[in-house]
Amino acid sequence: MSRTLKTLAAAGALLLATACGSSGSSSSSQGAIDPPDLKPQKKIGKAEKSVNLIAWAGYAEDGSNDPKVDWVTPFEKKTGCKVNTKTAASSDEMVSLMKTGQYDAVSASGDASLRLIASGDAEPVNTELVPNYKDIFEGLKNKDWNSVDGKPYGIPHGRGANLLMYNTEKVKPAPDSWSAVFDKGDKYKGKVTAYDSPIYIADAALYLMKHKPSLGIKNPYALDQKQFDASVDLLKKQNANIGEYWSDYLKEISAFKSGDSVVGTSWQVILNTAQDEKAPVKAVLPKEGSTGWSDTWMVASKAKHPNCAYKWLNHIVSPEANAQVAEYFGEAPSNEKACKLTADKNHCRTYHADDEPYWKKVHYWTTPTQQCLDGRKDAKCVPYAKWVQAWTEIKD
Structure with a gap:
């Protein structure tokens, strides 16, 4: 893990500033925001050959930092979607970048996610188009930082x-x-x-x-x-x-x-x-x-490559990729099945991945x-x- 931290430092993105969430209660956002009436995508069409992501350092590794750490290349080979990643140093930067309309998806933290929802820069997600969503821990679904009035706006990535x-x-x-x-x-x-x-x-x-x-x-x-x-x-x-x-x-x-x-x-x-x-x-x-914090992959309402974006959402929370990113970054995975695939068989125990009583004591960061x-x-x-x-x- 020390190698991971040094790699992240070299990437110049250690300011995982102001991520957000709320406590473990079910979300309705209590009517606190009134987002535009955007509709989720109904089906996945032909892949557009590329996808532009905004991500925290360590979330979209392609082997360039460490040849042994690469879950981007297998995705590209399988889908034909070339991944272009912009590493962000803060939630404010993520919000600004999403407003440009140049990006398709973002690994938003809670203070960013509600702002993106309220402004209409992120659209609701159709979880039926993300088959791996079914294996996400229930404690991360439909929460104050990733849904509004029970409507999901993203796919949970991990938590700490x-x-x-x-x-x-x-x-x-x-x-x-x-x-x-x-x-x-x-x-x-x-x-x-x-x-x-x-x-x-x-x-x-x-x-x-x-x-x-x-x-x-x-x-x-x-x-x-x-x-x-x-x-x-x-x-x-x-x-x-x-x-x-x-x-x-x-x-x-x-x-x-x-x-x-x-x-x-x-x-x-x-x-x-x-x-x-x-x-x-x-x-x-x-x-x-x-x-505490939990990050969410969200789809831009102006996404030029929405099909590849949905394919990425499903890939990054797949058991294989989610296990790799959780272990590399140092967090609890969001996919329950990822726990059996980490190199360190104690990873999920160490990070309390499946310990819901533990997470009930955590008030995840969320936007006031x-x-x-x-x-x-x-x-x-x-x-x-x-x-x-x-x-x-x-x-x-």
């Missing part, structure tokens, strides 16, 4: 949880709560780390949801002004203890190895790599639960909207644009 990682030599007793980075963070002043993204405000909201119930937070992505202000205030207080906000996970690994960071948010792949490199670290899904995602009609929630503004103020 945001964990609390800590230095076992410096942080004692072993923490089981996010209080280690919030209320008790001054104990590790200057050595606390946090994910560098406006969506991290949801981590504070999740903590307050459990520790200050009087605020009435039900969904960490649906915050009215009072709830939002409380979350921002908590993060401003935390800022005094932060040594570094991270987005490049190679840097986070280095910080934990050197001791510059001793406690903070992390991913399973970071934990695995840090442990492989002999860093004295462990990680836990805290008792409050956590935030003015109409509250928790269903409230008597309140206005703070939209994502103001989260972005507040994040700048938090770090100042």
